[in-house]
Amino acid sequence: xxxxxxxxxxxxxxxxxxxxxxxxxxxxxxxxxxxxxxxxxxxxxxxxxxxxxxxxxxxxxxxxxxxxxxxxxxxxxxxxxxxxxxxxxxxxxxxxxxxxxxxxxxxxxxxxxxxxxxxxxxxxxxxxxxxxxxxxxxxxxxxxxxxxxxxxxxxxxxxxxxxxxxxxxxxxxxxxxxxxxxxxxxxxxxxxxxxx
Amino acid sequence: xxxxxxxxxxxxxxxxxxxxxxxxxxxxxxxxxxxxxxxxxxxxxxxxxxxxxxxxxxxxxxxxxxxxxxxxxxxxxxxxxxxxxxxxxxxxxxxxxxxxxxxxxxxxxxxxxxxxxxxxxxxxxxxxxxxxxxxxxxxxxxxxxxxxxxxxxxxxxxxxxxxxxxxxxxxxxxxxxxxxxxxxxxxxxxxxxxxx
DNA sequence: ACAGTCCCGGACCGATCGGTCCATGATTAA
DNA sequence: TTAATCATGGACCGATCGGTCCGGGACTGT
Numbered sequence: 192x193x194x195x196x197x198x199x200x201x202x203x204x205x206x207x208x209x210x211x212x213x214x215x216x217x218x219x220x221x222x223x224x225x226x227x228x229x230x231x232x233x234x235x236x237x238x239x240x241x242x243x244x245x246x247x248x249x250x251x252x253x254x255x256x257x258x259x260x261x262x263x264x265x266x267x268x269x270x271x272x273x274x275x276x277x278x279x280x281x282x283x284x285x286x287x288x289x290x291x292x293x294x295x296x297x298x299x300x301x302x303x304x305x306x307x308x309x310x311x312x313x314x315x316x317x318x319x320x321x322x323x324x325x326x327x328x329x330x331x332x333x334x335x336x337x338x339x340x341x342x343x344x345x346x347x348x349x350x351x352x353x354x355x356x357x358x359x360x361x362x363x364x365x366x367x368x369x370x371x372x373x374x375x376x377x378x379x380x381x382x383x384x385x386x387x
Numbered sequence: 388x389x390x391x392x393x394x395x396x397x398x399x400x401x402x403x404x405x406x407x408x409x410x411x412x413x414x415x416x417x418x419x420x421x422x423x424x425x426x427x428x429x430x431x432x433x434x435x436x437x438x439x440x441x442x443x444x445x446x447x448x449x450x451x452x453x454x455x456x457x458x459x460x461x462x463x464x465x466x467x468x469x470x471x472x473x474x475x476x477x478x479x480x481x482x483x484x485x486x487x488x489x490x491x492x493x494x495x496x497x498x499x500x501x502x503x504x505x506x507x508x509x510x511x512x513x514x515x516x517x518x519x520x521x522x523x524x525x526x527x528x529x530x531x532x533x534x535x536x537x538x539x540x541x542x543x544x545x546x547x548x549x550x551x552x553x554x555x556x557x558x559x560x561x562x563x564x565x566x567x568x569x570x571x572x573x574x575x576x577x578x579x580x581x582x583x
Numbered sequence: 584a585c586a587g588t589c590c591c592g593g594a595c596c597g598a599t600c601g602g603t604c605c606a607t608g609a610t611t612a613a
Numbered sequence: 614t615t616a617a618t619c620a621t622g623g624a625c626c627g628a629t630c631g632g633t634c635c636g637g638g639a640c641t642g643t
Binding site for chain 1: 599600601602603604605
Binding site: 215218219293294303319320340343347350353355357359363368 | 410411412414415489490491494495497498499500501511512515516519535536539540542543544545546547548549550551553554555559560563564566567
């Protein structure tokens with residue numbers, strides 16, 4: 192077998208770890224398990240990720256990239272910020288209700304690392320802080336009457352959506368969430384609060 | 388020292404375990420730690436809770452009782468089902484934004500035990516299923532136009548509230564959540580969809 | 584005072600954790 | 614072909630996990 196490039200190896204380990212962490216939770220997955228699933232030597236994993244904390248952090252950064260990618264895709268697929276907000280909720284609804292999904296990986300890992308000093312905790316907090324700011328900006332560009340309020344409401348819906356989807360799947364409140372988001376956006380972006 | 392009654396001992400262990408589990412997560416807390424914090428012998432814990440799974444299950448059942456208690460209290464403190472729905476959201480908002488709170492204990496533990504066969508997983512699923520049914524019933528008694536829809540929306544808000552409060556505390560979307568719930572209830576219980 | 588009951592807490596068990604080190608074998612460049 | 618490089622995977626380490634067992638001391642009823 193040809194020798195694999197270091198970048199490929201790192202990617203393979205990270206993808207494997209992400210799958211296992213996502214499926215079973217970080218604490219429940221041992222490094223030995225990741226090594227076996229990735230089919231690499233023990234040295235290699237420790238060369239790329241000197242400790243489990245580093246690996247977990249890399250895993251969470253990858254999850255953050257997924258969110259950023261979602262923002263980009265929905266921006267490209269819609270014409271207005273208002274439409275994009277709904278598209279984001281729709282994209283997350285699909286993801287959160289997929290079979291076997293366990294909710295937001297960053298939220299789950301946040302729950303596993305309560306210590307504020309832990310890097311995983313910090314990455315998760317950074318993510319949600321950034322996410323909230325981005326939703327506020329998006330609401331502002333959508334000319335919402337109260338951008339903060341709209342952003343926060345969308346954030347509540349998204350966070351609720353993840354939990355609900357993890358438990359009930361498509362039989363849950365996902366469908367309700369999309370219509371919910373549409374109404375909330377519409378109510379905040381119409382020229383009057385009176386709905387005819 | 389006077390000998391303690393068995394019921395008191397059990398309660399003391401359970402309260403101690405609940406605090407530690409809630410603060411640090413189930414996987415992160417060892418039984419030795421609980422024993423030391425509760426100030427009891429090792430035998431005693433294993434007499435009351437033959438395994439950690441049993442203890443975790445008892446912890447989650449206690450959390451479910453807290454929810455049931457919240458339902459009772461809000462029912463007693465309000466005059467109409469519509470008011471009760473808002474009161475429930477308000478009560479959870481206070482709880483979820485308290486300093487040091489880490490979100491919904493059942494939701495967090497659900498994240499830690501992904502295996503469907505695990506009793507902790509099952510208790511959590513039962514809780515959310517029951518909770519959703521209760522919110523549907525409450526919405527029905529509030530004469531909502533679409534009780535399922537209103538119940539699901541409130542559930543999204545509550546689930547989102549827990550996550551948001553765990554991360555941002557009172558600086559988060561909690562205040563927005565209460566007004567949000569009020570509007571959602573009002574829109575579903577007015578005689579017309581036209582808001583003056 | 585005595586015998587019996589109960590509880591604290593430490594010794595101990597096998598398993599597994601994160602992490603280190605190295606022998607072996609395969610692949611590469613020269 | 615030879616020498617150097619690199620990945621594999623097992624041996625090993627100390628710590629900690631859930632769980633069992635038991636010694637010794639404090640309390641009880643008689």
